[in-house]
Amino acid sequence: MAQPSHARRQADWWRSAVIYQVYVRSFADGDGDGTGDLAGVRARLPYLAELGVDALWFNPWYLSPMKDGGYDVADYRTVDPAFGTLAEAEKLIAEARERGIRTIVDIVPNHVSDQHPWFRAALAAGPGSPERDLFHFRPGRGQDGELPPNDWPSQFVGSTEPVWTRLPDGDWYLHLFTPEQPDLNWAHPAVHREHEDILRFWFERGVEGVRIDSAALLAKDPDLPDLAGAPDPHPFVDRDELHDVYRSWRAVADEYGGVFVGEVWLPDAERFARYLRPDELHTAFNFAFLSCPWDADRLRAAIDSTLAEHAPVGAPATWVLCNHDITRTVTRYGRADTGFDFAAKAFGTPTDLALGTRRARAAALLSLALPGSVYLYQGEELGLPEADIPVDRIEDPMHHRSGGTDPGRDGCRVPLPWSADAPYAGFGSRGEPWLPQPAGWAEYAADRQERDPHSMLTLYREALAARPAFGEGPLTWLPAPEGVLAFARADGALCVVNLAATPTELPAHSELLLSSGPLDESGRLPQDTAVWLRA
Incomplete structure (x- = not known):
């Protein structure tokens, strides 16, 4: 089993943690009914420990009609029967903690289910x-x-x-989302009390972190004015009264030593940083990096701006390549447009998966070498591509509410392949998975990749084991040719990523720690390849 990382031994573990996102419905099916569940996660804890992650972030596992993948919550104090029971959730939290893995749950404060x-x-x-x-x-x-x-x-x-x-x-x-998700009125004190009680409910069951969905949308202008022609501030995005909400939440979290990560989509760096002041949220997702194209100049700008945004408030940056809403990394990086924009999603976009996989391997080493915490979405460590879902099997409301033009998000939510030779690639033993696995899915199975020293899974395991070499100090950019990113960290480890069309010489070093792909015959770093070096 991999040794616990440096992040696990710290009281402020969240500042440099590797956090693995579990979309329970598609992770592992313990009872064979075609839907992933907590029993499946518990059975795969040894795999997650071997991978070397510090924490698990679970998408909502609460009672829900599942009109929006569980983000329509009917009862926060009950686990949905499709996933298991509250007692089983408590066992999962405890068993993960025994392996040095913390638990982060998802709270959706903007709205509830219409069945609430x-x-x-x-x-x-x-x-x-x-x-x-x-x-x-x-x-x-x-x-x-x-x-x-x-x-x-x-x-x-x-x-x-x-x-x-x-x-x-x-x-x-x-309802800013579906009709089945009515927005709560955060001007009402009962809404505040209820959510503080929900936080305490889960902290008391051993949860050590909370991810806050749509964190900048809760507060609304009480007059609900038209958006067209409305003066600043925005009537429902990033309103100042939100900060009082998160200050009160922070007081609750501090009672238990819990941490927050906010889903905060804001273009204004100064406004974004306000959420990360010492008495508010601990961290927030980094969407600028996630949506950045595979371009050296733009990636460097995204990294610099992210670190600059966080520096004034002393908060750690977070680095994310994909999640349950975003086109999978190997697919996105294999397209002509390697960035991400919800409005640009379309059926039938040409993709070069070999190219995308090579870039995704390099991007893994880039993101894991940066200062701060890193989020991995389940299946990212297997190099899973975005799946094409038959139109009659798409469940995501984003597809249906677009009039059928948007392929939706189900393509990144397909149940994981565990065993190449088992039914449904080992996701479950009997029932057909809730979303269909595409042809060839078993090729990505974890058991097959475990035996392959050049697989994506092996790369992630080796990277997480070696990541402590980068320590927790700042980043210093090194001189590099056009199209090459090179930086040093305080503990003497270097990261070099070549996005240029020609191979590049490696800087002086004493040891090659890890490479996303082979060097050329002259020992140079080829295009779309990354290395970790010891200076």
Whole structure:
């Protein structure tokens, strides 16, 4: 078994941790019904320990109708029966911790499911009731209230559907996402109390971190004005009153030694950094790096700007290449447009998987050498590509709300391949997986890659074992030819990534620690290849 990394031995483990994202529904099926579950995760804990990760981030495992992959939560204190039980979640948290692996859960504070008791009570109570004050109910505009209360757009990029739904009693309710996800009213004290209680509920069960979904969307202008022509501040994005919410949450987390990571999509670096002040969130996802094209100048700019954003508040950067919403790395890097933009997703985009895989291997060493914490999405360590899902099997509401033009996010959520020769590539023993695995999926199986010294899985295992050589100090850029990224870390380790068309000479070094691919016959670093060196 791999030795615990340096991050695990620190009280501030989160500042340099490698965190593995588990999309439970697609990770491993313990009971054979075709849906991943907590039993499957528990059975694969030895694999995760051998990989060498410091923590697991679980997408929502709570009771949910699954209208948006579990991000429509009906009860935060109950595990969805498809995944297991609360007692099993507690066992998983404890068993992972015994292996030195911490647990991070997902909280979705902007909205709940339309099956949540609060919303069901609001529907039953009728217009003007206190129960409806927990949400955003409004009369419509127009002569007979037939028009939505305002012009706000859906948060599903490309969606043409409104964010307001009218009820038979005449009221409209707000949902920035699907109609099954009504937005909560964060001006109501009961909403604050409930979420602080939810945080305590999971911290008391051994959870050590919380990821906050859509963290910049909670607060709304109480007048709910039209977006068109509205003066600053934005009526529902990054409002100042949000910081009071996160200060109160931070006080709760500090009671338990827990940490937060926020999903904060903001273009303004100064506004972004406010969420990372010492009394608010500990970390936030780095979307600039995630969406950056495979281009040396732009990657360096993304790295520099990220470190500059975090420096004034003393927060660690995070580095992410993909997640449950984003086109898988080997596919994205194998396309003509290697960046990521939700609005640009389309069916049938040509992809060179060999090229994408070579670049993804190099990107793995780049991201793992940077100062801060790193998030790995399940299957990234296997080099899984984005899968083409038959249209009649797509479940993601992003596809349906786009009118069928957006392929949606299910292509990066296909159940993992564990055993090349087992039914359904070892994901489960009996039931067909909830999403179909494409032809050839078994080629990526973990058991096959474990025996291959040149596989993506072997590269990730070796990289996580060697990562402590980079220490926790700052990054210093080194002179390098055009198209080459080269930097040193405080402990004397170097990282060099060649994105240029021609091989490049390696800087002076005493040892080659790891390479994403072979050097050429002259010992030079080929295109789309990265190395770790000891200076």
